[in-house]
Amino acid sequence: MVDHDVLYRLYDEYDTATLRAYQAFVDVFPPVDSRVALENWERASGELESRKASIRSSFAAGETLAGIAARATRNQAFTALDLYATHGRAVNVLVLDVDETLRSAAGTDNEIPRETLHALTEFHEAGVPIVICTGQTLENVKGFAIQGLGSKLVHSGELSIVYESGTGVFTPGHGAETKQLLYEELDEPIRTTFEDVRARVLPEAPTRLRRGCHLQGNEFNVTLKPNFEIGSAQARALIDEALVYLVDLLADAVARRIDGANGDDAGGGSIRDSTRAYYASEDAEIRGVLEREGAYPDIDAPETGTALRDMLERIDVAYYEADAAEIGSLELNKAAGVDRAFAVLGVEDPFALVMGDSKSDLRVMRWLDERDAGIAAAPGHASESVLEHVLATDELVFDEGQSVDVLRTIDAMNRIARLE
Template sequence: MEQYDRLYRLYETVDTETLRAYQEVVDLFPPLSSTVALDQWERAKTELDERKAAVVERFPEPYAELAARLTREEAFTALDLYSKYGRTVNVLVLDVDETLRSAGDTDNEIPRHTLYLLTEFHERGVPIVVCTGQTLENVKGFMIQGLGNEVVSSGSMSIVYETGNAVFTPNHGADTKRLLYERLDPVIVETFDDVRGRVLSAAPDSVRHGCHLQGNEFNVTIKPNAEVGSDAAVAVIDEAIRYFCGLIGESLAAAVDVDVADPALFARTYFATDPEIAAVFEAGGVAHDGDLDSAPSEFLDALRRLDVGYYEGDAAELVSLELDKPTGVREALDVLDIGDPFALAMGDSKSDLRVMEWLADADCGIAAAPSHASQAVLDHVNARDELVYEAGEASTVLHIAYGMELLAGVEE
């Protein structure tokens, strides 16, 4: 209880709000060429150092850093988690879109405060695994822009891209790029190739003219030409998912080379186990009531190895269940030589949920999600540690993980 008592005294007796304000000025507004700006920064730095020194006179040294960076609620949450698990986070596993950044709240950029904290973790030797459905070039581009090439190419950062199809970890020789999709059954690869080749050319006019194919290495992802989230984007992606699921069934039937009476109906029926997809089918009057028990076993077995992602107004995507984010994360941890991980996983979708569930089952991490995450993700996160944050505020959870490390360095 001594740590809790000290935290109470710290936040009761120290003006931590002002201390955090000075820390933010020093962190996010470094010295500039302007003499006036430099003078203001130096005054803030002096005041910060003096206030931290005053805290160190009364509390263990890490408490000055704790008070300068964490709110009272963040600090107590950090202590609760450290007391519960007895470990600190030794790897970050981070989704990007609608997790680190949010189109509605951060202009689709990762906030500076979040980027600063990621850099701090990197400098403290905590590897970062970025785990996304995006293409490698896209995610490399904005991570280099935000963190710098030195961090991205350091050898302690890995990118799991296309929802686990491949892993890119610079400066690891032959393991720098692991193409996991090359290990799949030829039937699955053939299905993906056929869907990719026909997905737009055989599509209804509204889909063919209203969508484009994302430039993935393996996944087949349809994106709207209209602004993501707009009414037009919602309408065209809904139309696309109705067509897309049927096309997958037809391509799969050809790949397994068996006689299937209505492969499109079987596929729509299978994918309609997702309530969101079922609702889109129903809204469009598309049948999804096939008798899966009557489907050939070869077809049904292969179908169960596929998944379709539906992201309202954003994308329709074909993925392999054998290459999900947990698979990619495990490969990344292997390349990074993290044999005993305790990860902080942050995400918002069902693909991120699979990572969170794997960490929970293996007792090797904690999970966090934005408040707009899918309900299944929120249910999992709330049932575990209630690490839910507002859109654009991923730094809140990163502060908590940072606080766990600081508290671990305090002797009882």
């Protein structure tokens, strides 16, 4: 049994900081083809085992405590104990966003740190499936997943990729269920609306957008990305303009697919004005962009006719400042993709750790929270609504580029849970 008194004794009586340093060295810097390097690794490995043995012999739950002390700081260990006291069960699946969560352009030079990758392999070895949940294309995610985690893990049957924010699910090693194109399950009006926008988005773009942006190679979502460095002033100006352009293209495409698409159906304004007003009312950031671009509609209220509203309520417009403007299906969000990934992986009673920074990740967090089926974590630079949710639940906020801190906390919680 592990309680607060046991943890106090563990961290007060043992040099756990040095123990963690030896563990990190042994894990992250395996022996290489060098006599000196091999000797250093063997020396560290021996010292690590000696220090763990001392802990094992001093506590009834010595093996568990040695494993916790070798990986988790004092704060992480106590947080783990409190999490287990709150939830009473171990995490049995990881749901992980990538950009600005596992990796950060500022905090990790846009690479997933080796410590994080090693922590993920340890969860895999402990039998915890991994769901990578991202807005990126499948080919991009497959590439860095195999490079970082290894082909064996990726093709183990215990890893699933939810890509393009839920439009598809890729789970290698599952036969006919390996790749599921969820967008094929949408009805014809929605699918043809996206096909219409995709066909027009670059050919009809203003010269400034056509030269300054590119269309991300998605299978379904329509995403405009800047050619300039993400986060730069040029990228910000282009994406703000691109958002207005995408909303108007969407309005035109929807208008061609609804009955009675005229001024009356638009709720007192044009279809474009009503579409702008609808998304402005749904998202304060979008409204801010429309106002800055002089595109906020001059209509009495953001109301739409029935046919138009029914279509817009199924289509998401996303704005990522200085990064991307996107339209996607609200029926194919990350939560829907994660649900399908769980089914393919055979996770029948999930209790997930979900880590993310954006509103699309928030949908997964809320979906799991409504089912009492998970713990949410986010970086400190996450969107305001994500941070509000995380702080209102388990308060797992981590520093930029330090997602490994949460993984170590959950690892400690799972070790505690195995004693019960």
